[in-house]
Amino acid sequence: MAETPDSATETADSSSPGHDCLCPLGGVMDLLSRRYAMQLVCVVDAIGPARYGDIEATFEEVSSSTLSTRLEELVDAGILSREQYDEIPPRVEYELTETGEELGERLEPLLRWAEEIDETELATGQSKER
Amino acid sequence: MAETPDSATETADSSSPGHDCLCPLGGVMDLLSRRYAMQLVCVVDAIGPARYGDIEATFEEVSSSTLSTRLEELVDAGILSREQYDEIPPRVEYELTETGEELGERLEPLLRWAEEIDETELATGQSKER
């Protein structure tokens, strides 16, 4: 990181979009940039095969509609799997796919760090709410 | 990961409200959950002390108003520093703070992985645009 910035006349990058810049603007990151998405992956990772109600209970702050949307997106993206049992009352279980577990591994350090930061920030009194 | 959740019995360190769940819903993650935020941290990490124009050029997709907002948020959060030189034409340089670099370290694996995933997804033809 922190490459020499004087590369105004830098070596022929604009010719090809074969950017070595690791900043994907496309699919997965856009998905994960939505509210609660990363945390959602994280809880499913934590509590394993989880029913809708379990997840909802864990995320008191999130409305069911938003939760529903996020779950669907994550399933569509191949990060979560959804297993439906035809019972009454209905039962549905969400679980990480293999891809989802890969993601979880990358997410965990980030979330842990964030938790830490939030605590120290709260301690020093700096608050910035959304 | 998928730790056994019974790690609650560990060292009883935090007197804080219970949750050993590593899914912070507060400040930093909320900030990073906004569109382009993570990628923004990433480019500043990549190109070092960066001027507004440089960043804007890198993110063609982002409007200047949004970029401006994100930068401000990240500066307020202590992730980026902003150095203003009183020259004409004006010059402003953004750089990662120490905290920002910590974040960058956690972000890099995620973004790399995302890039990879997007490529294979594109290859298999599954698309989900925002």
Next chain:
DNA sequence: TATTTATACTGTCAACTCCGAAGTATTGGA
């Protein structure tokens, strides 16, 4: 002198996306 250029934004407004409260469907039990 007047105009252009360069930079880093800010303002405005319309479009888009997100969010939460309340409602839906199903069937067994009181």
Next chain:
DNA sequence: TCCAATACTTCGGAGTTGACAGTATAAATA
């Protein structure tokens, strides 16, 4: 008949984003 339980939808308002235009400054240019 009414209620409970589960996993969602629906709807209208709130919040976010983007396109475009404008601001400030002084040196360079016509």
